Amino acid sequence: MAKASSSRIATGMEQASTIAAIATPLGAGGVCIIRVSGPRAHRVATELCPGLPAEPEMRRAYRSKFVSPLEDKAVLDDGLVLLFAAPASFTGEDIVELHGHGGVAQSRSLIDAVMSLGCEPARPGEFSRRAVLNGRMDLATAEGVAQLVAAETEAGLRAARSLLGGELSKRIEVLIGQTDSLLAQLEASLDFPDECEGMDESRWPARILSIKIETELLAGTWDGARRLRRAPRVVLLGPPNSGKSSLLNVLAGYERAIVDDEPGTTRDILEIDVSLKGLLVTLVDGAGYREDGERIELLGIERLANAAKEADLVVGVIDGSRDPAECEEAVYELFSALDCPLLMVANKLDLGLAGLESNLVRVDGSSWIETSAVTEEGVSKLCQEIVDLLNLTSPGEGRVLVTLERHHDALCRAGGALGEAGDLLEKGGSLEVVC
Template identity: 40%
Template sequence: PSPQLPGDTIAAIATAVAAGAGSVAIVRLSGPAAETIGRRLFLAPGAQPWESHRVLYGHVVDPADGRRVDEALLLLMRAPRSFTREDVVELHCHGGLVAVRGVLELVLAAGARLAGPGEFSQRAFLNGRLDLTRAEAIAEMIAARSRRAAELAMAGIDGGLQRRIAGLRERLLDQLAELEARVDFEEDLPRLDGAAVRTELEVVRGELERLVAESRQGELLREGLRVAIVGRPNVGKSSLLNLLSRRERAIVTDLPGTTRDLLESDLVLDGVPLTLLDTAGIRPTDDRVEQLGIERSRQALAGADAVLLLFDLLAGWTAADQELRALVPEGVPLLLVGNKCDALPEGAAAAGVPSAPPEAPLVRISALTGAGRNDLVAALLGQCGASELQGLQVALNGRQRELAAAAATSLERCLEAADQGLPWDFWTIDLRGAIAGLGAITGEEVSEAVLERIFSRFCIGK
């Protein structure tokens, strides 16, 4: 059963609002009374016609006293040719804080209700304008921190994910129809080729598992890579952070272990968003363990997608560096970074530097001069598999990944039933489960409570 379609008219400020910022602010209305409210509050001089998809110029006026609240443009989009497929009116006001809030207050006083988070998108979904994956991709576009994250969101808005999932669901529905027919009318129908059904389910399961595996890459793009910089005091961690973020953020001093500051910096390298974590704040102490900042390093390492282990080429690779190396958890991409190459005499080799195993390449840089910066960035992104992100077309978010993984598991059970030679109706239980899971991804089969949860994470006015 499809959820009740709302009949009231909602309104919200659709743009970011701050005093002194944004040259344009938009108040958006959607619902049956949108045009009536627009006509009551908007004074368009001359003979400007109220036609759909035409812009009117005029003023927003308080009907109580005729006071002009703002100079504005009005855009009317009659149903169904609008984002929500309802009548939509947008008032394009001057930016800032005061005027646009005044306009919203008038709109609410005229009978609109303040929209909840994501309520416009929810209506668009309920009215069949968007499937759930497209709606979620819009939210991802708004949240995108980098070019590649935005490209991925755009692919989702275009329906790339919806088509993939709907295609797989169709294939399962075809198989279900065949099986169910056999459950009811086994004698009247030609024998079902169990091997063919099995192959088809195998293929769909494989596709789902690939989507689940690839979703990790999409997550990196959406949320950004967390990269920890670890290293002994004074090897140049803060300097490297400064170099990469091209900002004078961290406080660099000549005294070992005296970096106060910083800790985190958000940046975008080659289209990929990163959060760099410095293991700063290490106090000079006689306790060698504390001097190494083991505890702090452990924390930084715990949540890291990749690790830059920085050491001083002049000092060479020391026992302390080796200790830090041992802290890096198995399986976390690691890069060994020899710093201060500018201070190393031409042609001189650093002492004790380990021959780089393939899982931990070695890069030489100078955080001071910037030498080797590009090599470092390329090696880091390469270590994180970020170069594969380029070709990524669709990527499941957390909600979608759970559903896809569960559907793959259901198909797995289905195939087991097949292997055990169980009757058709044993297959259909799990097959239906998988189909329902895929339907929940696109929103064809989804409860109202789940919808509320999804859309409540959207921003107001979207």
């Protein structure tokens, strides 16, 4: 044993180790699955499971007692055991799955038994990493696995499944194919000037452009797909003292923001995750918009503007009880600068509304909702509108989406390089530089 492990160190190959981990959430679940991968995995199974036949069938569930590897062979649990043989397994290595009973102490005793048989605890993502290294899946697919596990939303799950199915890889393969074929033409025209006639050089810039647009479209889905990585952000914006904080508190169901009658009280952006009609959203509240605000509040405004950039939906809140002319211009300026869906709210319905329809409807034509944070009138309708609007703008089903930072970054760089190449060609730059 000692000899084997020292030779492993000498060749520097940690992949020869056998890893194990509890694959199910630790807790009071009904079933606990322990996964073991590596050259010793099947040994572990035979040691622990006396119920296994001498030559077990692969991919078949056997009922067995799980016994302690110690002298006493004490029975630890009673469950199912499955074996997979390399390379036909998730990681490409020998794998064993032990399905025991759930429960923290129970799971721990089982994993301890497994570890005592020469396994090492798997680091996060190590099963997938081994699968990638063993050529069982490509990196994009592995990232899909990670996302699948971590997806918080239904649409996120769809995107993860599409990544898992290799759809992003397929789309990118097509783009790579087109680029390669164009590149081959460009290079051929350089290296075989006497033999390459009939190539239509004038079409090259257009072909580059078309690949670039495709690449950027794909990269562009990243923005839309932000929602898949986290709950959608709903930002409450509006003039000072329009009652955003009170509204947020009503929506959140408890007192969160500092509420005061004095304009400009709220100085920190507040974020809170709430469930609106079953949809998880992050509500963001911030400083009111005011040109002559104090310095500290200006800082808040700046941060708010950034928060609005990240917004999936902006709820514009104004004080419906005041003469709209007072704030119209500022509101208009602020809201028209945003390029995300907007929902307008006339708050303070309890104080009476002052001729809204005539003046403010023209702010991007959005519908108006009248609410009162005090009486909670209209709040339920607001919730419904928020949920409806978010679902309306939810990233479409069946589309390939770029959902990981690494992919987005690579696509953006590719798009940039293609753009540069196209520009150079257009300007009559030398071909050898373009390639």
